[in-house]
Amino acid sequence: MSEPKNILLVEDEQALQKIYSNKLRNSGFNVSVAITGDEALRKAQTELPDIILLDLILPGKDGFVVLEELKQQDTTKDIPVVILSNLGQESDIARGKQLGAIDYLVKADVGLMDLVEKVKKYLGG
Amino acid sequence: MTTLEIILLVLFFFTLGYALYIQLRMRSVRDREREKTEERRSSFISIISHQLRTPLSVIKGYLEGVLTGDQGELQPGQQEYLQEALDINRDTIKLVNDYLEVVRMGAESITVHPETLDLVELVQGEIKKLTPLARASNCELIFETPSEQIPKVKADRIKIRQVIENILTNAIKYSKGKGRAVTTISMRDGMVQYKTQDNGVGVPADQLEEVFTKFSRGKNVIHKDTTGSGIGLYIAKMIVNALGGEIWLESKENEGTAVFFTLPPDHQSHE
Numbered sequence: 001m002s003e004p005k006n007i008l009l010v011e012d013e014q015a016l017q018k019i020y021s022n023k024l025r026n027s028g029f030n031v032s033v034a035i036t037g038d039e040a041l042r043k044a045q046t047e048l049p050d051i052i053l054l055d056l057i058l059p060g061k062d063g064f065v066v067l068e069e070l071k072q073q074d075t076t077k078d079i080p081v082v083i084l085s086n087l088g089q090e091s092d093i094a095r096g097k098q099l100g101a102i103d104y105l106v107k108a109d110v111g112l113m114d115l116v117e118k119v120k121k122y123l124g125g
Numbered sequence: 126m127t128t129l130e131i132i133l134l135v136l137f138f139f140t141l142g143y144a145l146y147i148q149l150r151m152r153s154v155r156d157r158e159r160e161k162t163e164e165r166r167s168s169f170i171s172i173i174s175h176q177l178r179t180p181l182s183v184i185k186g187y188l189e190g191v192l193t194g195d196q197g198e199l200q201p202g203q204q205e206y207l208q209e210a211l212d213i214n215r216d217t218i219k220l221v222n223d224y225l226e227v228v229r230m231g232a233e234s235i236t237v238h239p240e241t242l243d244l245v246e247l248v249q250g251e252i253k254k255l256t257p258l259a260r261a262s263n264c265e266l267i268f269e270t271p272s273e274q275i276p277k278v279k280a281d282r283i284k285i286r287q288v289i290e291n292i293l294t295n296a297i298k299y300s301k302g303k304g305r306a307v308t309t310i311s312m313r314d315g316m317v318q319y320k321t322q323d324n325g326v327g328v329p330a331d332q333l334e335e336v337f338t339k340f341s342r343g344k345n346v347i348h349k350d351t352t353g354s355g356i357g358l359y360i361a362k363m364i365v366n367a368l369g370g371e372i373w374l375e376s377k378e379n380e381g382t383a384v385f386f387t388l389p390p391d392h393q394s395h396e
Binding site: 016019022057087090108109111112113 | 175182189193
């Protein structure tokens with residue numbers, strides 16, 4: 001049996017951390033949580049997760065800055081990043097994609113099971 | 126040329142140059158003002174998106190988590206109550222999204238990104254997506270396969286989906302008793318024409334003109350259903366017009382409504 005995949009969930013809203021991490025853990029993933037931009041960058045470097053779910057409005061560095069820095073580091077540049085935010089203007093989506101996010105999901109519009117399916121798809125299973 | 130003529134000529138060019146300079150300055154000030162207004166609008170949308178959608182996402186997440194078994198098995202009654210709460214939460218998210226869309230389109234215009242699309246395939250996909258919602262409301266969504274070849278259209282995939290979703294959810298929402306909404310696609314005067322005919326409550330004759338205006342809701346439904354924003358068809362009209370089509374409806378109160386829209390075919394596509 002293959003090892004469970006590791007997800008870094010970057011989310012500062014406590015309730016959403018709980019909701020997403022519960023569902024993802026129940027679906028067989030290991031989940032690590034970061035609540036600030038700096039913590040996200042630190043954990044991405046040390047834990048080298050298989051995928052990062054990244055909120056945009058964060059204390060300190062925002063999600064766009066985090067994404068930009070992740071893509072500049074050799075160790076983290078290939079980790080797939082999915083933006084999971086409640087911002088959803090075309091300009092936000094375009095900026096996220098241009099900075100290298102593989103997908104952009106609006107939290108209010110995406111169902112929990114849809115999120116799990118997307119994560120599985122990007123992790124190749 | 127006399128000295129006076131030279132002076133007059135210099136004065137003429139000086140005045141002309143100055144007028145041009147003032148005009149350019151004015152244009153640049155107006156452009157900056159427009160940019161500032163756009164920036165303010167964009168940051169207002171960001172704040173509202175975050176502040177309103179976050180609590181709704183939390184409620185949605187908790188409900189979906191419980192409904193999909195994160196906290197153990199549910200009794201059928203509990204399942205039903207929570208499902209109803211989730212449906213209301215989704216309606217509220219849809220309302221917030223609609224209002225944000227209106228703010229986004231504040232300049233009474235809308236940006237579209239047309240691409241070549243198979244409208245038949247797109248409509249079938251939307252009907253499939255909305256079928257569970259329709260079933261829950263005792264409404265049947267039917268798509269009649271076109272009898273003729275329908276060319277592809279030039280349309281914005283996300284926005285035209287929004288139009289179809291608005292039309293179909295209206296048909297579901299305003300169906301009475303056992304609802305039925307039949308969707309067809311055909312060719313009409315060189316345009317691809319979409320039509321959804323429902324057997325719902327209909328629109329009063331004196332309100333037919335108003336349905337595509339902002340915040341318009343039928344007086345026969347305003348007290349029956351509280352989840353309508355009154356902007357779904359307004360948004361639909363903005364989108365269809367921006368794509369070079371027309372949208373209109375025919376309706377009889379207590380008999381039903383037919384909503385039509387047209388889109389230009391994509392002549393470049395030979396598939």
